[in-house]
Amino acid sequence: MAKKSMIAREMKREALVKKFAAKRAALKEIVSDQEKPMEERFRASLALAKLPRNSSAVRLHNRCQLTGRPHAYYRKLKISRIALRDLGSSGQIPGMVKSSW
Numbered sequence: 737m738a739k740k741s742m743i744a745r746e747m748k749r750e751a752l753v754k755k756f757a758a759k760r761a762a763l764k765e766i767v768s769d770q771e772k773p774m775e776e777r778f779r780a781s782l783a784l785a786k787l788p789r790n791s792s793a794v795r796l797h798n799r800c801q802l803t804g805r806p807h808a809y810y811r812k813l814k815i816s817r818i819a820l821r822d823l824g825s826s827g828q829i830p831g832m833v834k835s836s837w
Contacts, residue, residue, distance in 0.1 A: 738804030746799055749790045756791035760784065 766772060766780035789795065798809045800816035808817040815823070824832040 738799065738806065742806075743799065743804040746797060746804075749796055752788055752791040753793050753796060756787055757793075760787060760791060763787075 763780045763784040767777050767784065769777070797806055798811065798814075799806050800809060800819050801814045802819045803816060805816040805818065809815075810817065810820060813820060820829070821834070823829050825834045
């Protein structure tokens with residue numbers, strides 16, 4: 737189980753990303769538009785830099801929904817390999833059989 741503080745920090749980041757997504761996208765569009773004057777693009781890049789760092793989607797890290805584990809994460813299932821094995825062994829996932837030989 738991951739530390740509660742790490743799980744809470746990741747949830748806080750997700751909320752910030754969602755909150756500033758539209759503003760960040762608009763500023764990035766202005767910065768990347770070559771037709772706009774240089775001063776306007778520079779002002780947009782300064783405004784983008786003033787946004788909170790944790791509002792960037794790059795700073796998000798995938799974590800298991802059940803345990804909060806950050807490594808060995810299956811994106812399709814949104815759980816870690818260990819949680820997947822536990823659920824498969826207990827028969828919670830349809831069609832999955834634990835391999836043993």
